[in-house]
Amino acid sequence: MYITSLVHDKSPSAHHAALNAFFLPYFSRLPHYSPASPDCQPLTFLSTAWQKDDLAGHGSYCNFQVGLTDADADIEVMRHGMPERHVWLAGEHTAPFVAVGTVTGAYWAGEGAAQRIIEAYGGKRRDKQTWGQGIG
Structure with a gap:
């Protein structure tokens, strides 16, 4: 639910920035990671909002x-x-x-x-x- 709340109703750029900041401590530990390399930067993130969906029962x-x-x-x-x-x-x-x-x-x-x-x-x-x- 934390991730869903973090990005819910955000613009695409704000969505990307929030998820990038959240996951940076994890993917930055991968071998050969370099913050200066464009190859090491996520191009996009996908997250769903089913936990906020009344028809999904708010998740289960x-x-x-x-x-x-x-x-x-x-x-x-x-x-x-x-x-x-x-x-x-x-x-x-x-x-x-x-x-x-x-x-x-x-x-x-x-x-x-x-x-x-x-x-x-x-x-x-x-x-x-x-x-x-x-x-x-």
Whole structure:
């Protein structure tokens, strides 16, 4: 939420300056970093504002409680969503098991959910080879 608040409603140049200042202590520690080199300066930053979005519920997250014994079943239930109510979930906790908790998994889960939405509205199933590497 800090990053979102830092850049919310800022002009593109102010957005860039704020994120550059925030991340400079991190990327300046990379090997061969030189503040004088244009090659070492970020060209752009991307940040989302979903935490400020009323329709996104101001953000959310999933976690597994200590002692949970059937997390795989919970993931499958979240992955299935509630298509009868037109609710599909995507994100790193609905990913194929080999990618749960990763950015790649979140991406694959988004592709898988999009495909299920397309199918729910009568669209044609796309070859799974391109999403979730056939795991989805």
